[in-house]
Amino acid sequence: MTLLRTRPRTAPVTRPSPLRDAVAAEWMKVRTLRSTWAFLAGGVIATALGALILFFLVQSYDAATPAERANFETADPTVVTMPFVMFFVGSIGAMLITSEYTTRSIGPALLAVPQRRLLIGAKAAVAGLAGAGCGAVFALLAFADARLMLGDRPAPINPWPRWTDAIPTVLCAALIVTVTCLVALGLGAVMRSTAAALTTLGGLVLVAPIFAHFLPTVWQLRLASVLLPNLTPQLAGSDHPYLLSQGGAAAVTAGYVLLALAAGAISFARRDS
């Protein structure tokens, strides 16, 4: 019985960089996880529900008196929809690593790429790509919803009387989804458990903003200003009640990525698997 090609072996001829191979492998992994598609479906549902809420808001706007209209809440879909999108897309980032720990497939993954910084770097690249891609698509969807339903209604219900006004918000929303995905990967690397990572992620993007409301006003704003979902308007420099300048928001955003990825990488490199 010949089990294998006869030795001595010949080395493969084409050798692209190990990072490119590792990224390609991680990309294949994320595509072939069922949970990835489930979380994307979650993002689609959140976007649809956001559109529905917007629809009712526009209806009540149309039925309101001019005085009431002048005090109407801004129908910015990124406020309603994006935190949920952040959670669902971020979950994909967390699952990049927790799915391997919970199914023990981290073993073969590390046998194939034993350089841990290379492996987590490849995962971070994929989390970033997936986050940016999904973030852009969902932010654009939310924006398109708003354009369709708001039409040429004026401010304050219409956050973007001209469509070009939406560009910074859409870009920054996509960026914040990307950042969330990377933060979630870091959480996953530290916690190694899907349940723990997703609960923490949910706490960070969905629960903390609600929790902030119960704090005294001063603290409410201080906390709310550094929460991931609220960084979008601060980065975009649009109308918002928060405290950070665009530069300050950019620094906090970078801080999230650095802190989460550094903690994740150190934990991943140091602990036994």
Added chain:
Amino acid sequence: MECMIELRELTKRYGDTTAVDRLSFEVRPGVVTGFLGPNGAGKSTTMRMMLGLHRPTSGEALIDGRRYDEIRRPLHEVGAVLDADAAHPGRSAVTHLACLARSNGIGRARVHEVLEQVGLSGVAGRRVGGFSLGMRQRLGIAGALLGDPAVVLLDEPVNGLDAAGIRWIRSTLRALAAEGRTVLLSSHLMSEMAVTVDRVLIIGRGRLIEDTSVAEMRDRFERDVLVRTPRATELTGLLTRLGATVTSTADGDLIAAGVDAPAIGDAAAAAGIPIHALTPRSATLEDVYLQMTAEAAEYRATVTKEDP
């Protein structure tokens, strides 16, 4: 011969517990080497350290002169199966292997080739979650063969397998070694090793107890002869004079060591002592192994001897 795997004073401590204690050995190509020890002896920890999954507290494990995590695209040099369940249950067999292959620059064609080799081509598209243990072991081995490696490491590969699966693993490993590869497999069962491996490394409590060949192990341990005779006292005297050490069992049979069965038969015939039974006995490898590791076994059941 060059040595492919080399452990130097490899040590792993978890707090106060020393799982692997200054373990040094070499594994050479061309033969199947068994890594044997009772449960908890440190086999898996050692293998995980060899493969960079656990960090040694001190010492090092080198494969072809390098630490595992220094090898780029290691699947081309080392294939390992540590855990049959280590594939995502939601992925198909072919996707699981394709992900591993992609990370080491190995093409799709090779994925189908190894699936063919381990006999899983027919279920390549099925989810691993629905696989039997035997199929998952085969999948693990397919993964280990992906890069056509010179070194193959398997941790307890026959655990939970049926007879056909065990036979398949055995012949596969022997074929791999015959091709000049370095093959190391761990097990806690001597009976399994006896028919599969050429060399055995026995560890207990994280320390190397023996580094020997199976043949040597068989030879080394003393054999004795069970003799049944109605004139036991006379025969005892006779055999003792021949230089044998004779003890008697509860049943009145004699156990003679240091003299072989023909010599006993001849001596008894010359003296006119009738012999009713004459049985040469050799310690089984299992006995030898249990004797060697008895001291080192982490957990031992209290054996209650039956009353005669």
